[in-house]
Amino acid sequence: MSKLNSKWMGLFCLSMLLLMLISGCAKEKKTYKVGAIFAITGSASWLGEPEKKTAEMIKEEINAAGGINGHLLDLIIEDTVGDETKTVNAVNKLIEKDKVLAIIGPSRSGTTMAIVPIVEKAEVPLVSCAAAEAIVSPVAERHWVFKTPQKDTDAVIRIYEHMQDKEIAKIAIITGTTGFGDQGRKQLKKYAEKMEITIVADETYGPGDTDMTPQLIKIKGTNAQAIVNWSIVPAQSIVPKNMRQLGMTIPLYQSHGFGNIKYAAAAGEAGEGIIFPAGRLLVADVLPEDHPQKTVLTEYKKAYEEKYREPVSTFGGHAYDALKLVIVALQQAGPDRAKIRDELENIKGFVGTGGIFNFSPEDHSGLTKEAFEMLTVKEGNFTLTE
Amino acid sequence: MGNSYAIESQEMSTSIILQLILSGVTIGSIYAMVALGFNIIYNSTSIINFAQGEFVMLGGMFMVSLVGPLNLPMWVAFPIAVLAVTLIGMAFERLCIHPLKMPSVLSLIIITIAGSILLKGGAMFAWGKETFSLPHFSTEKPILLLEATILPQTVWILGIIGMVVLLLALFFRFTIVGKAMRACAANRPAASLVGINVKRIVLLSFALSAAIGAIAGIIITPISLMDYERGAILGLKGFGAAVLGGLGNPMGAVVAGFLIGIVESLCAGLISSHYKDAVGLVVLLMVLFIKPSGLFGSAQVSKLKKF
Numbered sequence: 001m002s003k004l005n006s007k008w009m010g011l012f013c014l015s016m017l018l019l020m021l022i023s024g025c026a027k028e029k030k031t032y033k034v035g036a037i038f039a040i041t042g043s044a045s046w047l048g049e050p051e052k053k054t055a056e057m058i059k060e061e062i063n064a065a066g067g068i069n070g071h072l073l074d075l076i077i078e079d080t081v082g083d084e085t086k087t088v089n090a091v092n093k094l095i096e097k098d099k100v101l102a103i104i105g106p107s108r109s110g111t112t113m114a115i116v117p118i119v120e121k122a123e124v125p126l127v128s129c130a131a132a133e134a135i136v137s138p139v140a141e142r143h144w145v146f147k148t149p150q151k152d153t154d155a156v157i158r159i160y161e162h163m164q165d166k167e168i169a170k171i172a173i174i175t176g177t178t179g180f181g182d183q184g185r186k187q188l189k190k191y192a193e194k195m196e197i198t199i200v201a202d203e204t205y206g207p208g209d210t211d212m213t214p215q216l217i218k219i220k221g222t223n224a225q226a227i228v229n230w231s232i233v234p235a236q237s238i239v240p241k242n243m244r245q246l247g248m249t250i251p252l253y254q255s256h257g258f259g260n261i262k263y264a265a266a267a268g269e270a271g272e273g274i275i276f277p278a279g280r281l282l283v284a285d286v287l288p289e290d291h292p293q294k295t296v297l298t299e300y301k302k303a304y305e306e307k308y309r310e311p312v313s314t315f316g317g318h319a320y321d322a323l324k325l326v327i328v329a330l331q332q333a334g335p336d337r338a339k340i341r342d343e344l345e346n347i348k349g350f351v352g353t354g355g356i357f358n359f360s361p362e363d364h365s366g367l368t369k370e371a372f373e374m375l376t377v378k379e380g381n382f383t384l385t386e
Numbered sequence: 387m388g389n390s391y392a393i394e395s396q397e398m399s400t401s402i403i404l405q406l407i408l409s410g411v412t413i414g415s416i417y418a419m420v421a422l423g424f425n426i427i428y429n430s431t432s433i434i435n436f437a438q439g440e441f442v443m444l445g446g447m448f449m450v451s452l453v454g455p456l457n458l459p460m461w462v463a464f465p466i467a468v469l470a471v472t473l474i475g476m477a478f479e480r481l482c483i484h485p486l487k488m489p490s491v492l493s494l495i496i497i498t499i500a501g502s503i504l505l506k507g508g509a510m511f512a513w514g515k516e517t518f519s520l521p522h523f524s525t526e527k528p529i530l531l532l533e534a535t536i537l538p539q540t541v542w543i544l545g546i547i548g549m550v551v552l553l554l555a556l557f558f559r560f561t562i563v564g565k566a567m568r569a570c571a572a573n574r575p576a577a578s579l580v581g582i583n584v585k586r587i588v589l590l591s592f593a594l595s596a597a598i599g600a601i602a603g604i605i606i607t608p609i610s611l612m613d614y615e616r617g618a619i620l621g622l623k624g625f626g627a628a629v630l631g632g633l634g635n636p637m638g639a640v641v642a643g644f645l646i647g648i649v650e651s652l653c654a655g656l657i658s659s660h661y662k663d664a665v666g667l668v669v670l671l672m673v674l675f676i677k678p679s680g681l682f683g684s685a686q687v688s689k690l691k692k693f
Contacts, residue, residue, distance in 0.1 A: 049515070203654070203658075204659050205659060206663055208616065208622075210412075210413060210416055211412050211609065211610070211651075213405065213412075213651075214409050214410075214655035214659065214662075215654050217405050217406060234611055235611070237611060238610065245537055246535060247528075247535070266611050269526075
């Protein structure tokens, strides 16, 4: 009797052990869910599309290499259409239904600001791909929010520093009327005084404008020594063309919104010599070999361009940095939202496409003005200024 | 010393104003072309075709593809691009406007809005989201006119608009089809009673306005660049010009287009570019308050219209 019992007992123990082993295996395979929200369609789709493609590429790479500490990455991508309401809905779905560990995106500053209160309340880490400084400041109210693009103000500072080197003190600004242009106009005016630069003309143009000669004629009538053209819409390429038409030869500075080779192509010969600040992704090939970002930039560029057969853009780079940062944090923290946030805040010396990130409890943007390089257009290509 | 400075600045200002007017003509010529297209469809159907701006965009885009990747010479690509957009305009009418049994003006207008979204989306898939440019028809070297400069491309635009307006005037005045279209515009039931096939006239008007839109798109792309989203903004400004000139009056549309362009340009150059779009609209509103039928529209004709 006792022999029989012990036999049954042994069988029972064995089956329990087997069961535990199986469930253990299942637990081992549990995926890490990360949400990604981009403006994949709509008027900001030129931001969202490369971001989505980049995120998908990284996901495939990381899963092919065995995932994060053995956990496969499950990237749940939602389209915001660049619209605030749709972004809010997408984020609520990701948090409530999908129970993601962290979120990357959205693409635009406006949509990011719309969801900041939501992620703060739900306590979900967010790494935005939009540039506005308000996204991460004041940092006390942005406990859960980080961002990867360089700051607009740093672009302004880099332009003004370049001007100081060239002894340019009186400038004209011409800005687009969209959010990006308007924000740039404010920052240009704000920093001009601090850096002893006088703005002698302040003009704007709409995204659908076809001719900027009236604005430029007005600028021509002033004693401006240089022009800053701050915009992110295609119409910005018309400004150099019109300047040439009017025989204006003063230097033209543009914003990092010019960082798309298509815009330089659209400006044609008139675009030669334009000076603008941008991340180093655009000049990855001509960067010196010993530059710390060289490997990351060339590898990302090569992988993206081989996979999608289109030129890489800095916007895709912002998504690259955002997702890679989340992956780094996940490796250290595991599936715990609060720990992921703490890890993100402590990341130091992370080499991304936008620059070298050093986060801290006081700084959730992680980049300095050194993340920008002053570039110029030479024979239709972007290159470093001498 | 002071005196000579004053004279110099005065000379300067006349040349500035001349330059501003020339820029205004460049800008206005684009509005005028779009406004022309609005009028032709309005005349035969009394609807505003909100897809008119998309025809302009499509014209530019087809031209970009024909000249760029296919490497055709300009003079070959031009008619092909116009023809392609004309066919799209006709297909649009046959598929969206024609099948309706008892269309109200409102439902027709909403259909054209849907059509514009469809065309824009289609263009996004076909050409992507990039901005394209075209080589100028002749040299890019500005022509010196008195003390101002004008791009040769602007001269091309003005010449082509002049020709289009002239041909349209001749067509409406002297051909039987043109007369039939005018009859439809004046009184649709009566035109139908005397044996004019009104539905065919509607098809023709879509073909014609698509062709004019395409021409506009092709000639402006070298100056203004083109992307899949451009149509809506061009359509809006062109619509303003069409209303200002008096809906249904092609000559009025052209004059109003130039007027809005020049007013915008003078405002941007002399006052501030921040207000230039507003000034264009204020002029439009003022004219409509004083003369609701538009600058050249007849009050009697506009009473007969449904919209």
